[in-house]
Amino acid sequence: MSNNYLHFWGVRGSYAAPFETHLRVGGNTSCVEITSDEHTLVCDAGTGIIPLGNELIKRKTRELLVILTHYHWDHVCGLPFFVPAFMTDWKISIFGPGNDRHDIEKHVSAQMKAPYFPVGTESWLARINYIGPEQEILRHGAMKITHKNVHHPGATYGYRVSLNGKTIIYISDNECKFIEKSVSKQRSELNHEEQTLYDDMVREEHQSELELIRNADILIHDAQYTTTDYNRKRGWGHSCYIDTVNMAIDAGVKTLYLYHHDPNYDDAAIDQIHQHALQIISERNSGMECHVAREGMRVDL
Amino acid sequence: MGTIAPTVVVVDNSPTVKKLFQRSIKDLGVELKIFDSAAESWDYLENNQPDLLFLSIILPDKNGLSLLRDLRKLDLHQNTSVIMVSSKDYAQDKLDADELGVVDFIAKPMPIQVITDAVIKYTLKSESE
Numbered sequence A: 001m002s003n004n005y006l007h008f009w010g011v012r013g014s015y016a017a018p019f020e021t022h023l024r025v026g027g028n029t030s031c032v033e034i035t036s037d038e039h040t041l042v043c044d045a046g047t048g049i050i051p052l053g054n055e056l057i058k059r060k061t062r063e064l065l066v067i068l069t070h071y072h073w074d075h076v077c078g079l080p081f082f083v084p085a086f087m088t089d090w091k092i093s094i095f096g097p098g099n100d101r102h103d104i105e106k107h108v109s110a111q112m113k114a115p116y117f118p119v120g121t122e123s124w125l126a127r128i129n130y131i132g133p134e135q136e137i138l139r140h141g142a143m144k145i146t147h148k149n150v151h152h153p154g155a156t157y158g159y160r161v162s163l164n165g166k167t168i169i170y171i172s173d174n175e176c177k178f179i180e181k182s183v184s185k186q187r188s189e190l191n192h193e194e195q196t197l198y199d200d201m202v203r204e205e206h207q208s209e210l211e212l213i214r215n216a217d218i219l220i221h222d223a224q225y226t227t228t229d230y231n232r233k234r235g236w237g238h239s240c241y242i243d244t245v246n247m248a249i250d251a252g253v254k255t256l257y258l259y260h261h262d263p264n265y266d267d268a269a270i271d272q273i274h275q276h277a278l279q280i281i282s283e284r285n286s287g288m289e290c291h292v293a294r295e296g297m298r299v300d301l
Numbered sequence B: 001m002g003t004i005a006p007t008v009v010v011v012d013n014s015p016t017v018k019k020l021f022q023r024s025i026k027d028l029g030v031e032l033k034i035f036d037s038a039a040e041s042w043d044y045l046e047n048n049q050p051d052l053l054f055l056s057i058i059l060p061d062k063n064g065l066s067l068l069r070d071l072r073k074l075d076l077h078q079n080t081s082v083i084m085v086s087s088k089d090y091a092q093d094k095l096d097a098d099e100l101g102v103v104d105f106i107a108k109p110m111p112i113q114v115i116t117d118a119v120i121k122y123t124l125k126s127e128s129e
């Protein structure tokens, strides 16, 4: 019997939100485990990786691959408290954006420095293997992992994981339809020739955004803002959930998990987002499934 | 050797951006070379210094700023004039670009004239030399 599943350990964006009103969705920041038999892949190392670490040390396997989308706090701040890293019998591989493996090591280590943290990564007793960008395709057990640049401040990756014929796409931070919105804002300042060129560019960009998530069986995607908040926070690198839902429908995604929830939104606010997402899907006569990513949720693969 | 046309290199995989650049430099008498990816451009840039280099940030392979970081490590490109052209013009990207010594950062969508002006401004210097 094979044992393949995905587990959400942290679903918040920006910062942890351990508030009474938020706990049905969950308070920890970005971390998703994908396990295929004895191989475990961890997408991002937000505070969600802390309880995952406590769970991992009870298991038999002593090996792990961590893939980081980028180095903003909400995606790395669990690492200083990740117990397996401090144990001699563990081997942990880490991949993320960077020019070479030293670059990745530097970014991961930067948060563990005095006066911000009492010990550095030299206190990690596990065998840590930083994987450089020359490795275009990562393999971990039956999993094949590739990455693409996405629209977010600084070098940020989205990941495509293939496992037993299924495609799982993890894009925690990505501002959808950014150029489309920039063009429509500035359209009046462009002449006719430029308008035509930019309309083409918007179409092109839209196509490449769709390619990024095309035919995903499971898409875990940034859906941080409501329309009101998006309009206030345009250019912060996150999507309005309405754009996420529409893009996912257009790209033929089978199941969408709304992810990287804003810490200001309580359970009721996120329920409302979910209800509206379902309404959009039904109005568009789409058969796409859509769920709110909740901490503790486990999906069999 | 004042007769050699200045070389402008663009690294961007968008066919429309290609058209936009071709249109923008039409009457300037510069030689335009366009590459679709960081890897393709590297084969050329490793041995050639253009008078002006336009880089997009989201490329199909490498991030454009990572490409620039690699280029700056080569003696040949320590002083190459570079302009980032991207819709990804977040403060963090602009800061990275500044640290890598770019001469300008142009946010998409930009009018044709903005490219024309930039090419004139940054290739004129080498023409007069």
Ligand SMILES: [Zn+2]
Residues within 6 Å of the ligand: A013, A014, A030, A072, A074, A075, A172, A173, A260
């Ligand atoms: Zn984030």
Ligand SMILES: [Zn+2]
Residues within 6 Å of the ligand: A070, A072, A152, A173, A237
């Ligand atoms: Zn971020």
